[in-house]
Amino acid sequence: MQALLSFDKAPPFAAPLRFFLTAPIFAMAAGLLLAWSGGEMLASRWMPSLLAAVHLLTIGFMLQIMLGATIQILPVVAGANLARPMRVALWLHGGLSTGALLLAAGFWFGQPALLSAAAVALGLSTFAFLGAAGRALSGVPSTSPTIRGLKLALAGLAGAVLLGAMLALALARGWPLPVMAMADLHVGWALGAWGGTLLAAMAYVVVPMFQLTPGYPARPSWWFPGLLMALAVAWGLAIASDSTGAARVAQGGMALVGMAFAALTLRLQRQRRRARADATYRYWQLGLYCAIFALFQALTATILPQLADWAGWSLVFGILMIVGAFMSFIIGMLYKIVPFLAWLHLQNAGCTPAPAMNKLLPDASMVRQWQAHVLALVLLLGAVVVPDFLARLAGIALTVAAGGLFYNLLSIVQRYRAYLEAAKAK
Amino acid sequence: MNRPPPERIVDARYLEPPEPFVRTMEMLDTLQPGESMMLLLFREPHPLYRVLRQNGHDYETALQDDGTFEILIRR
Numbered sequence: 216m217q218a219l220l221s222f223d224k225a226p227p228f229a230a231p232l233r234f235f236l237t238a239p240i241f242a243m244a245a246g247l248l249l250a251w252s253g254g255e256m257l258a259s260r261w262m263p264s265l266l267a268a269v270h271l272l273t274i275g276f277m278l279q280i281m282l283g284a285t286i287q288i289l290p291v292v293a294g295a296n297l298a299r300p301m302r303v304a305l306w307l308h309g310g311l312s313t314g315a316l317l318l319a320a321g322f323w324f325g326q327p328a329l330l331s332a333a334a335v336a337l338g339l340s341t342f343a344f345l346g347a348a349g350r351a352l353s354g355v356p357s358t359s360p361t362i363r364g365l366k367l368a369l370a371g372l373a374g375a376v377l378l379g380a381m382l383a384l385a386l387a388r389g390w391p392l393p394v395m396a397m398a399d400l401h402v403g404w405a406l407g408a409w410g411g412t413l414l415a416a417m418a419y420v421v422v423p424m425f426q427l428t429p430g431y432p433a434r435p436s437w438w439f440p441g442l443l444m445a446l447a448v449a450w451g452l453a454i455a456s457d458s459t460g461a462a463r464v465a466q467g468g469m470a471l472v473g474m475a476f477a478a479l480t481l482r483l484q485r486q487r488r489r490a491r492a493d494a495t496y497r498y499w500q501l502g503l504y505c506a507i508f509a510l511f512q513a514l515t516a517t518i519l520p521q522l523a524d525w526a527g528w529s530l531v532f533g534i535l536m537i538v539g540a541f542m543s544f545i546i547g548m549l550y551k552i553v554p555f556l557a558w559l560h561l562q563n564a565g566c567t568p569a570p571a572m573n574k575l576l577p578d579a580s581m582v583r584q585w586q587a588h589v590l591a592l593v594l595l596l597g598a599v600v601v602p603d604f605l606a607r608l609a610g611i612a613l614t615v616a617a618g619g620l621f622y623n624l625l626s627i628v629q630r631y632r633a634y635l636e637a638a639k640a641k
Numbered sequence: 642m643n644r645p646p647p648e649r650i651v652d653a654r655y656l657e658p659p660e661p662f663v664r665t666m667e668m669l670d671t672l673q674p675g676e677s678m679m680l681l682l683f684r685e686p687h688p689l690y691r692v693l694r695q696n697g698h699d700y701e702t703a704l705q706d707d708g709t710f711e712i713l714i715r716r
Contacts, residue, residue: 294687359685359704423683423708430683430708488655555658564683 234283241275309342364416505539
């Protein structure tokens with residue numbers, strides 16, 4: 216059984232782990248920036264300090280984990296193998312970390328040279344990764360909605376990064392681009408065409424597997440990624456042809472598709488066969504409700520655009536979508552994936568029987584960290600209303616919650632090493 | 642796709658990893674050459690496919706409307 220269980224093509228543990236361990240540090244940095252700046256950061260969505268903090272979360276935390284996990288899951292969910300996973304992990308991790316820091320510093324200090332350097336670092340590293348992933352996926356037929364979703368998501372990432380790099384260069388060099396409309400489009404591609412599609416492709420596999428729910432029905436699963444992508448393209452074309460009305464329709468359509476996916480996932484979760492509400496389940500419930508609320512906001516803003524004139528409107532959307540939804544989905548998945556990988560690598564290293572996964576990280580530690588995350592989310596939302604009272608506190612809470620995640624992940628690695636040493640000593 | 646008799650069906654849809662893999666390999670061990678079995682899962686098991694190919698087994702997969710992947714495996 217030992218030999219049969221060995222995933223001979225699985226990348227070494229260190230490949231995804233470097234992304235997973237670095238990401239919480241970026242989230243802590245975002246919290247510290249808010250704690251440092253206080254309420255002025257929340258004056259509008261265009262505040263340079265806010266743009267710095269947001270990109271520490273979206274690139275430093277989210278993209279870091281999403282791509283680290285993609286390196287790991289390509290062989291498992293698509294049967295696609297990267298040629299040299301460890302090498303890809305090394306330079307991609309370096310490129311993303313450097314790029315996220317340069318971008319945040321560029322916004323924070325208002326330095327055009329740093330913004331340009333960030334655009335180059337992030338553009339090069341993501342496109343080199345897309346090349347490696349594209350080679351691995353070439354010739355892999357789309358036999359499941361997950362594989363189709365994964366391919367479309369990678370196209371979404373290309374669009375999101377291109378738009379982001381163009382915006383950074385436009386700011387740095389004063390290019391005459393419609394920056395505000397393009398920034399909305401960039402958000403749509405980054406959180407929808409890339410994030411939403413990747414999330415759906417992964418959810419088809421991990422929600423039934425980790426939460427013991429029924430499977431996603433086949434028909435909507437095939438349609439969801441393509442529909443999201445088609446609407447993202449339509450939105451882009453509408454901006455290019457200066458058609459605000461069409462852009463709004465596409466934007467509203469994406470919000471509706473996202474809400475439908477979240478509602479379907481909530482329905483599946485209600486039919487789950489595991490009675491216990493573990494940390495992953497709690498994180499996904501939180502994420503799904505936050506996503507539905509944020510997408511409802513996006514939908515109403517397409518019908519009543521004057522709503523978005525209130526500065527807090529975009530801030531609440533961003534907090535719900537990034538901290539409430541995506542970070543929650545990601546941390547919820549990490550709490551299953553990292554102990555599972557540790558278990559798998561222990562098993563493969565001859566440590567049999569490998570320790571139960573809850574020995575590697577007790578559920579109580581994860582639930583405590585979830586509580587810290589919920590508190591940070593509530594304080595962040597409160598800080599939009601009363602920035603002077605709550606912004607610094609919310610920043611500290613976000614730092615503490617991300618620190619808790621870092622500590623939990625590190626303790627899995629420490630226990631993994633201890634079991635490995637014990638097995639070698641036998 | 643010819644459905645094998647119920648005793649040759651591993652319904653692993655509500656089982657956690659690595660249980661589906663373990664049960665499939667255990668049932669495969671009981672089959673005679675030429676006989677077949679079916680695995681039901683809510684995902685495509687690519688790591689299992691690799692092991693099946695390495696061991697020279699044929700397999701055929703169909704996705705049903707409810708999201709079940711039916712994997713017919715011949716020994």
